[in-house]
Amino acid sequence: MAITQASLQAIKAAPLSTVVEALGGKLKRVGHEFVTQCLWHEDTNPSLTINDQKGFCFCHVCREGGDILDYVQKRNGMNMRDAAEVVASIHGIVLETNDEDSEQAKLRRIEISxxxxxxxxxxxxxxxxxxxxxxxxxxxxxxxxxxxxxxxxxxxxxxxxxxxxxxxxxxxxxxxxxxxxxxxxxxxxxxxxxxxxxxxxxxxxHKKMLIFNEPRGLEAAREAGCLVFVEGHLDVISMWQAGIRNAVAMQGTGAPDASTLKRLARSVKNFVLCFDGDAGGQKAAEQFISVAGPMASAGDININIVTLPDGKDPDEIIRDGEDLYSYIAAAPSWLDWIIDTWASSLDKENASMITEVERRLRQLIDKLQSKALRAHYIDKASRILAKSDKEAEKISKQWGNSEIQQKAKTWTPRSPHDVRLAAERRLIRIYIHRPEKREELRPLVENISNPALIWLWERLKDLEGLSTIDLTPHSVMAVVAVSEPHYMQQLRTLIRPNVPIDDDEGVLLHLRGILDAG
Ligand SMILES: [Zn+2]
The missing domain is CATH 3.90.980.10 (DNA primase, catalytic core, N-terminal domain)
Structure with a gap:
């Protein structure tokens, strides 16, 4: 059930500022634009500029942003389809869909409602x-x-x-x-x-995909900066009553599935596990990590784990008048938690146990994307495995060397988004430098998607419309020099009037391939 192009256009043309406000964001008017809190970085000072005429938002700090659907997807952790429904309901737009539903899908929807x-x-x-x-x-x-x-x-x-x-x-x-x-x-x-x-x-x-208190808890988590997982529904309610409103509980036993975690991670990056302080709680944390660990290793989310004392659950801590929040604030990262858990039961005289723990630690630590984090945990793990400082140094050195060799072999391809952005920048650069190619390039340039480049493209068209000034690299530089700082930062390295450009047919063909692919 795809949304029609006409409906999509109506949605993208709707004022973004109204949607920001309807979803609880605060707006400040600056000239013909607004600023609000950025959703893409931890923003204390509103940095996200909203331009209703152009239909996009842009953060001059982290350089993220996008159109109205990007904003709602990020804000509510939704896919595009759901985001379109949200915008449609706020603006009273009737969403039309392309294809006739199959009879089965129609019946299913009737059944669901x-x-x-x-x-x-x-x-x-x-x-x-x-x-x-x-x-x-x-x-x-x-x-x-x-x-x-x-x-x-x-x-x-x-x-x-x-x-x-x-x-x-x-x-x-x-x-x-x-x-x-x-x-x-x-x-x-x-x-x-x-x-x-x-x-x-x-x-x-669908038990596996349901998270108790998700809408309310996520809303508070965006403010608090983290989402707290507890085991029981009554823990969530008790915490809500105690003013800790960013808590949720899993509906099923065991860990939520990966798609559920990804949905949550679109709204919040920091997860805190605050399970009961008993064997069951420890097992629940281990299960959670078995699903969420890969996302944490890749740096997509952070997980911290609270250890509650004496078999207590969060509700009991609150009822005993203890400060649950101080436990949450002091929670160690998941890797520290695992290493400490294993270390506490490690017998340093037992060689086969040491070998096994080292193998498992390597599996975890070598997967960390951040080099600094890897170095930190290699050091920590080495000290736990070794009997002396000297031995620890030796283990750490060997481990570090072997992992450098492994890393040298891996190569991370650029994301499609980065490839496209680079192509769009090259395209605009050729357009500015090569007047004889402009007619040919114009249809391609009309399809660029990066907000800063779209802004520049509008200015280029203005320049072309003026009879008094020619569009040259130098005249474009003059335009960029008086633009807003966040555009200037991105555009001044683009034009470079005195640097020769590379625009043979091969390059153009390459760009066309990337840009036509969407
Ligand atoms: Zn930002």
Whole structure:
């Protein structure tokens, strides 16, 4: 179901500033533009310039930015399709889709909306049950845990007298879009088989992909700079009540799957695992790392792991009047946590154990993308494996040498985005330097996508329209010299009036290949 070109154009033409505000961003007007907080770097001083006329945003600090859909995708951690729906609903644009849906897809969508409506309706019943006099003993379980009426209202807590969740307190589960899709039911009686019970998996309830409190928790995580994972839903609610609102819990047991983590990582890079301080909590952390470790090694996310004392869970820490936040703030990185965990049970007299731990450490540490981090952890691991400082130095040296040789062999290709940007820059440079090629190049230049280059292209067209000034490298330099600083930085190295350019047919063919490929 692709969105039509016309709908996409309507969306891209809609004012970005309105969307920024609707999604909770603060705007400051500067001339005919706005500035707001950048989403691509940790921005304390609003650095993202929004230009509604040109339909894009650009950060002069980290040089990221894009159009209205890029902004919403980044802001809400969504794919393009979902972002388009958000813009459409804010601006009242009707989204048209290209192709006729297959009969099956249509039926599936009808089925999904039926189920969603059914869940909403049942939720209303659960909520009313909760407020009824008959539910008083069960509300007492809630208040007995020091949970407030405000928290029960915020999390839409309910009660079920019969059916699937009979005699259970119901905690509604919303998906990442905020749609109510099911419940977790907590037992109220000792003889109930499972303490917690989930809605059965269905076309709206996919346990592995659901994160309890995701919409609310992510919103707060963007402010706080990190997302805290806990084991229990009641931990999340208890933390919310204590003012720690960036917490979520996994819906299923074990780790969330990689696609779920990637979805979260579009909004927040720092994950903190705050699992129970017992063997189960340690196992949960290990499972989480087995899925998220590769993303952390690549530098896409950071994971820190809290160790809570004496088998306590976050809710108990809060109820004991301890400061849970200080545990979160002091959490070591996942690699330190693993190394320390292994080190604590390492017998330095046991040679085969040392060999095995070294092998596992190498597997982890050699995958780190950052050279500085690798050096740091090679040093740390060597000291743990060795019996003396001297031996540690030897291990570290050997390890460092072998990994330098390995690294020399690997070559990272440039991303398609970088390749395209380089091609667009070369194209504009040829356009400026070679008047005789301009007619031929014009259609290609019309398709450039980099905001700074689009800005320059608009100025070039202005220049061409003037009869008093010729478009030459020097006249373009003069235009760039008075542009805003963030454009100037990127453009002044582009024009270089006195440096000869390379524009034979081979180069043009190469550029055409890259730019036509989209
Ligand atoms: Zn930025």
């Amino acid at each position: 039926k189920n969603l409506a059914k869940v909403e309706k049942t939720q209303e019943i659960f909520r009313n049950n909760w407020k009824s006099p008959e539910a008083e003993p069960f509300r007492a379980i809630w208040t007995g845990r020091f949970l407030t009426t405000e928290a029960s209202r915020e999390f839409e807590i309910g009660y079920s007298f019969s059916g699937e969740f009979a005699s259970r307190i119901t905690i509604p589960i919303r998906d990442y879009k905020g749609r109510l899709v099911g419940w977790t039911g907590r037992a109220t009686k000792k003889d109930q088989l499972a303490k917690y019970k989930n809605s059965a998996d269905s076309n709206i309830f």
